[in-house]
Amino acid sequence: MATQSRRHGAPRKARDGSRRRLPLRLLLPLLVLVALAAMLMLRGYVHSEILADHRIREPAPTTGVPERILEGGPVIDTRGGRAETLRVPDRHIVLTFDDGPDPTWTPKVLDVLKKHDAHAVFFVTGTMTSRYPDLVRRMVDEGHEVGLHTFNHPDLSFQSERRIDWELSQNQLAISGAAGIRTSLFRPPYSSFADAMDDESWPVTEYIGSRGYITVVNDTDSEDWQKPGVDEIIRRATPEHGKGAIVLMHDSGGDRHQTVAALDRFLPDMKEKGYAFDNLTEALDAPSAMSPVTGSALWKAKAWIFLVQASEMLTDGLVVGLAVIGTLVISRFVLMLLLSGAHARRVRRRRFRWGPAVTEPVTVLVPAYNEAKCIENTVRSLMAGDHPIEVVVIDDGSSDGTARIVEAMGLPDVRVVRQLNAGKPAALNRGLANARHDIIVMMDGDTVFEPSTVRELVQPFGDARVGAVAGNAKVGNKDSLIGAWQHIEYVMGFNLDRRMYDILGCMPTIPGAVGAFRRSALEPIGGMSDDTLAEDTDVTMALHRAGWRVVYAENARAWTEAPESVQQLWSQRYRWSYGTMQAIWKHRRAVIEKGPSGRFGRVGLPFVSLFMVLAPLLAPLIDVFLLYGIVFGPTQKTIVAWLGVLAIQAVCAAYAFRLDRERMTHLISLPLQQILYRQLMYVVLLQSWITALTGGRLRWQKLRRTGVVEAPVAGAVPRRRTHGGNDRRPVA
Template sequence: MTRAARQAPSPRRSAGPSRRKQREPRAHWVLLLLTLVVAATALLFGGYGRHEIAATDPPSGACEKAPANLFTGGPVISMDPKTGGVSASRMPAGTVALTYDGGPDPAWTPRLLDVLKKHHAKATFFLTGTDAAAHPDLVRRIRDEGHQIGSHTYSDADLAGLSAPRTGLELALTQNVLAGSAGVGTHLLRLPHTSTTAKLCDDQWQAARDAIVDGYVVVAADGPGRGLKDGAVRQFTGSAAAVRDTERIFASPLGDVRFTTVGEGLGLSGATYPVSTFAEVRGTAVVWAQAASRAFVGAMTWLMVAAGVITVARLVLLLTVARVHVRRVRKKRRRGHRPPPVTEPVTVIVPAYNEEAGIEATLRSLLASTHAYVQIIVVDDGSSDRTFEIAESVHAWDPRVMVVRQENAGKAAALNTGLSWAQFDLVVMIDGDTVFEPDAIARLIQPFADPRVGAVSGNTKVGNRHGVLGRWQHLEYVIGFNLDRRMFDVLECMPTVPGAIGAFRREALAGVGGVSEDTLAEDTDLTMALCRAGWRVVYEESAIAWTEVPASVQQLWKQRYRWCYGTLQAMWKHRRAPVEGGQAGKFGRRGLMYLLVFQMLLPLLAPLVDVFALYGLLFQDAGQAGAVWLGFTAVQVFGAVYALRLDKERFEPLWTLPLQIFVYRQLMYLVVVHSVVTALLGNRLRWQRMQRTGTATQTLETPARQPA
């Protein structure tokens, strides 16, 4: 056959994938970055509100010596407007100010308010901003029942140990929350972790003085030695104990004692005041922001738990079903269970676009096949390098190779061109950089002894696995892809026969109209179409082909971006499969749902979960977070060991697995997010092609597999 006769007609260019470069919009990157920023901000604000970020503890040492000339005049300290100095005040005789620190809390605050209401007493509540934002209804009840509201800072932080900006933030946020929840502001402040003025350390006194200069009235408490009839400020820490202690006070003989607020008892007009509409709106925004951040943190906690449970359940399912698959394979290989061998001739189609680096090795491996007769069709899809010439040179010394040339139209069109030249009923489709083991074709077609089988997936292995990136992809192929294929085989829901090594019946291909050009993942689209047409698609682990994987992060991103986007296209195209009957419904309800949950939804949530995990490690219980991570890694390592053992691979690459969890997996998650955002924005993804280097045979030259 002359070269002119093997020149394919110019195919019609489809609206599907092509190799033409298009300008890719950047809106998806902006949306992704904005999502991560919002999530991180919500976590930080939520953590701040939960006292988890830079929380402070009470002073560890006793403050026995007060600063010089510290007040003997009383526990309420304010600025003297006449002298500009600091003055101290004490409650008049027979007047008691009951004060409560912290809260409001839905458990004890309503009970305390009921007790005060029963005894017609008024009190002063020094509220924590985070709790006030969480329970604004209780803040309003405190206000409506005539009690006074003071500030206890936003996060119960010891102001003595804070910088000036952090102190200002603590006080300002509390004022905003009070304005948003009850429409009030306050000049009253109680420093957290302090009681009487005599217990103020030097740095605490400095914090108190700074607050007084800013217009606050700092309220401490009288010591227990001062009787109620003498006039006193009593301090209680908000809790059930505060309720009991308050009831005990009212139950004791009191005589002519009046219980009132700090402001009313000392005649401090404007201690609590109404705020402007603008301040109220601003405060409402702060309250809503904290509510949203709390809800986000709570949701992320549950999502993290759910993701962990689902991930472990998936691994258990994969390992269990893989064991079932192994038993089935062993049973078939026993004497008496083997069907007659399939020895029919095979057509191998090799679509090639700029594959000069590896096309010769690919063809030589096919020609070395132990199968009786193989027709090899190389479809040069408009290559601009020496792919066509190299393939022609191989044809010159072995006529089993046919070379067909066409204008560039994409891989799917090249495969269809090859089908039009195919002579035999069994067709093997491979990539132009794939190297077959000698017995791969013979083993790959054996499942066709079952007339229900329409396609067979082979076992793709990474050839260039010597770098860290190569090892990571090697682990992914063995642990992820091949374990998944074992499960899909057992559950009869295989979604993808890989383009690197797959076999098909021509009858099945003709029934679905050949290879569709609708998506960028033509192999996934074709496999799903075969499943919906009622054909069984199986996995043959003993049919091994070696492929070249990307050697750089940029090339890896391009490849996986195209895979993921194409898979999304195929899933959308076959979205009706779950409601169909027979083999189509089985594939839809099992295969499509699995892809949706584990390859789309879980990766979409994974970056947020990882941010939350890092947040927990840095700002919560680091030991607990570390233990969870170690447990998760141990489970992953166990699964990896089992998967490598099934594929008869060495365990040496396992040392890269923990680092893979931190780096490689995050990259794959972002690829999924990128693809989904691109699809949601309606952008058309251009063809992403990997630059070949001809390194698929590296592992063949230095075998990495254990002996069978």
């Protein structure tokens, strides 16, 4: 896993270079998405619904059909403008099977034919051939003939010539890819006897002949699709008075156990009566209807089969992934509901105390790089607090006068420490070295605290086992759509999770916007590390491994400015995702260690990996299969299932909002968030995976801030400043 120091800023040349490389980094996940979509469309295409051969349509006139066709045999040759028919000689039976190959019944039919040394003709569809090419190859290898039955079984009487050509060519492509041959035999879907030809089907038969195919209908119909019983199937299939016949049966389209059983009796019985079971060209003493395919045509056909098989395997894998994500989602929701409720009940008990009240002063570290628009709001919110503090603002080489703004405020107990641009971890460590107190509160330069935030945040240190405390980070600029989405994510996905992780004792991250640490816990682990892009996750995991408790203080609220554009959100979440992966990789040895490190490694790391990496990566499968089900069916069941998942999420979100005492109106955008926001997070996580697997290096990119989140007044939430003047209105 490649690592890179997290930076507040970078030289202009480096940042420009990163922008130039961004399209290339985006190209890989986009290509993966396109390939995934293409494979799913291909899979849906070859799984398109095939209607049964016994569909009934209204009869049409027969005035345009030549009399010799209506009174002729079941083999109709219209090639070269001819209109000729042929019959199978007496004492010859040509068994024909439609709609296959079927993975269950076709092998059984082939076994019975092989057992009785009989040949047959299989009229296969392109969709089934593409999915089960080995069965078609077996048919040819065992001496049977194969014919076209269109690609996905439409009634050609209602199709254009262009559609007919497409059905034939795709059916032929699948057969060529499966068995390396092409065939000149064709049977139209929904056909029966020659005398059933009418003015709608005859023009199709003529056109089929012009494309070089012989149309094959039948003399006797076993009607096995009705499952009338073995005796009745045999009776209907038997020709009269020793005549030859082409017999219609099915090896696909449903349960064919009666067909298999009837065939096993029909073959020996008819052979005893002197009948031969040949394929069509054998019975007619004609050249084979199948010819080998070579050259580029063969490779094209094999490529088609390969792609279909790949799409089948991919979809099977996605189904497994869907089952995994379904299990993870349900498990996570159940755990969140149960454990977050337990956490809330525990900390809200009237007599609950972490330990002795913490009243001593604490140091608040504010790392800042080019935070001129935000830093004054941040510092003033700290000064309005009700807990004794000193504030250390670490200016990390800002070029916009951030340090001068703080110094000009002239506030007591506020110091500015300047350093050359070295990154956030270095700035925090510099502040730690300059801190005067044992409890250290850390926040971002774009965040504002409520008056009680510091006091609430440090109370858990009354428990000597607590080494760090996570506060309640909230979105201050939530009046835009993208802000509302992040607000839902913060309340539900972060804070509800933190309650759960607190109970489980494996809190993965102290948020950079609002967190507190014991100096005695930080110093032995080396302070803040720059080994990863997520130094907050890294240090939290290190504290767990060192044996410290990490807890969540729900009333320590901090209001942060969330990204207001997709590009900024992308940059932030890309860094978070990649940094989390780096932290997991860095602390991977905890899985095999003993003591507190091992307990975290065998509980915390799997939870983080499942719920913060694997689950978000697989979550879009829910939406992928929603689209797949809408397009290819079953549409109603798919929509109901998706709405069920959304309902579960809505319940959890509503519960999270209730625990955080947030207004439910923001949940109106939840369905849209699930459809759009989840896809964005998926692409971000996929890009992070690609960066990690390819050993890519990622710089920390500074987000553009507007300074719209202002310091709260006592008893109120933060207010959002408009850019048009001094008008202020609540952000909530």
